[in-house]
Amino acid sequence: MSKRPYGEGSIDKRSDNIFRLRYRNRITKQRYAVTFRGTLVDAKKRLRELLKSGDDGTHIEPTRMTLEDWVKHWLSIGAPGRKKRRAGRRSVERYEQLMRGHVIPVLGTKRLQQLHATEIDRLYEGLEDKLASRTQHSVHAVFNACLNAAVRKGLLSVNPIARAEKIPSPGESDHGQVLDKDQITTLVQMFKGTALYPIVAVAAFTGARRNEILALQWSDLDPATKTLRIERSLEETKGEPGQRGPTRRLKDPKRSAHKRTITIDDSLVRLLLSVREQHLRLVAGVPDGAAVDLGLIKLPEGALMFPSFYRDVDFTKLRDANTISREFEKLARKTFPRIRFHDLRGSHETALLDAGVPVHVVAARCGHDPAVLLRSYAKRTRKADVSAASVISNLSKALLDS
Numbered sequence: 001m002s003k004r005p006y007g008e009g010s011i012d013k014r015s016d017n018i019f020r021l022r023y024r025n026r027i028t029k030q031r032y033a034v035t036f037r038g039t040l041v042d043a044k045k046r047l048r049e050l051l052k053s054g055d056d057g058t059h060i061e062p063t064r065m066t067l068e069d070w071v072k073h074w075l076s077i078g079a080p081g082r083k084k085r086r087a088g089r090r091s092v093e094r095y096e097q098l099m100r101g102h103v104i105p106v107l108g109t110k111r112l113q114q115l116h117a118t119e120i121d122r123l124y125e126g127l128e129d130k131l132a133s134r135t136q137h138s139v140h141a142v143f144n145a146c147l148n149a150a151v152r153k154g155l156l157s158v159n160p161i162a163r164a165e166k167i168p169s170p171g172e173s174d175h176g177q178v179l180d181k182d183q184i185t186t187l188v189q190m191f192k193g194t195a196l197y198p199i200v201a202v203a204a205f206t207g208a209r210r211n212e213i214l215a216l217q218w219s220d221l222d223p224a225t226k227t228l229r230i231e232r233s234l235e236e237t238k239g240e241p242g243q244r245g246p247t248r249r250l251k252d253p254k255r256s257a258h259k260r261t262i263t264i265d266d267s268l269v270r271l272l273l274s275v276r277e278q279h280l281r282l283v284a285g286v287p288d289g290a291a292v293d294l295g296l297i298k299l300p301e302g303a304l305m306f307p308s309f310y311r312d313v314d315f316t317k318l319r320d321a322n323t324i325s326r327e328f329e330k331l332a333r334k335t336f337p338r339i340r341f342h343d344l345r346g347s348h349e350t351a352l353l354d355a356g357v358p359v360h361v362v363a364a365r366c367g368h369d370p371a372v373l374l375r376s377y378a379k380r381t382r383k384a385d386v387s388a389a390s391v392i393s394n395l396s397k398a399l400l401d402s
Contacts, residue, residue, distance in 0.1 A: 011043055011044065013040075021043065023050050063111075063113060065113075067109075069112070079149075081145050081148075098139050102130075117165070133168065147159045180351070188205075194331070199213055205268050205348065208228075208367075212367075215318075221276075226269055230259060230262065234319075258367040272305065281294070324341065349368070
């Protein structure tokens with residue numbers, strides 16, 4: 001036993017590298033006893049920290065809450081991050097999957113306040129041979145956000161991850177395949193005559209995200225001004241208990257900048273109006289080609305541009321986004337073996353930037369952060385760098401030859 005003067009606490013050795021710290025909060029006069037795992041030097045340091053926190057009013061009340069208990073609570077309140085905002089339902093599901101799959105089995109029974117940086121190092125070491133680098137980093141990002149929330153709630157004085165040594169690196173992200181203008185045209189033409197044709201055309205010529213496109217309603221199209229409004233997005237989550245299949249709903253975009261108005265060309269306007277005419281004919285029960293005035297026919301409130309007509313005609317029924325991607329890849333990869341649906345967005349952005357459209361204009365059009373867009377663009381293509389080199393060459397030549 002290591003004795004200290006009255007009011008300065010004491011340290012009792014329980015076994016190898018396990019100590020009981022006894023101390024008194026001078027402000028509240030409350031006495032506490034906590035278990036500490038580590039060396040005696042670290043135990044003394046921790047005791048000094050506890051005494052100081054009691055003196056300056058920053059003391060954290062000891063709790064027997066386990067890490068698993070805290071994770072459950074954090075997820076139940078929407079997994080708030082640094083800005084204290086609730087995450088979307090799909091994001092919370094992904095966070096739960098990562099925490100329950102990789103963190104809880106290893107550290108879930110540990111007391112939240114006794115979680116040590118070395119234990120987190122061992123957790124991350126164990127993930128190295130099991131997960132891809134991007135997934136490892138995702139586990140770290142979610143775990144870090146979870147513990148930062150515990151600090152904000154006053155359950156932890158510091159986040160132990162801040163003292164960890166083996167933080168997973170995100171690695172090099174896959175920026176996908178980028179098509180040039182001719183390839184984009186070829187790809188879109190491949191889908192002509194299929195149900196995916198207008199969806200692929202909108203993706204290729206607006207840069208909108210897949211789930212934004214599937215959430216488009218006819219009220220978002222203004223043929224007179226040739227604009228398309230992005231107001232919402234499709235969200236798919238696990239179904240409720242006893243429910244077959246996932247739950248799909250419309251939600252506001254993740255960020256306010258994602259709400260935007262996109263200018264489209266005459267060809268895309270005509271294509272969308274032809275799709276709308278098909279929907280009006282369905283409502284009126286008029287076959288294609290029959291001459292009839294559709295001006296008095298109305299679509300249901302909230303009618304989608306690209307609804308699911310599986311089993312019945314319902315203009316507000318949301319489509320399965322993953323099925324769209326699979327059907328797209330099945331046909332597109334016959335010509336472009338590595339293409340993904342999301343690559344249409346990257347190809348659209350790259351084509352605009354290569355054409356000299358300012359970064360902030362492209363970012364606003366695509367609902368992107370300009371800095372992130374520029375970083376992704378730099379990794380997708382070298383054309384911009386070649387153009388910059390050409391400009392510098394002309395400048396230097398003018399100076400050197402003068």
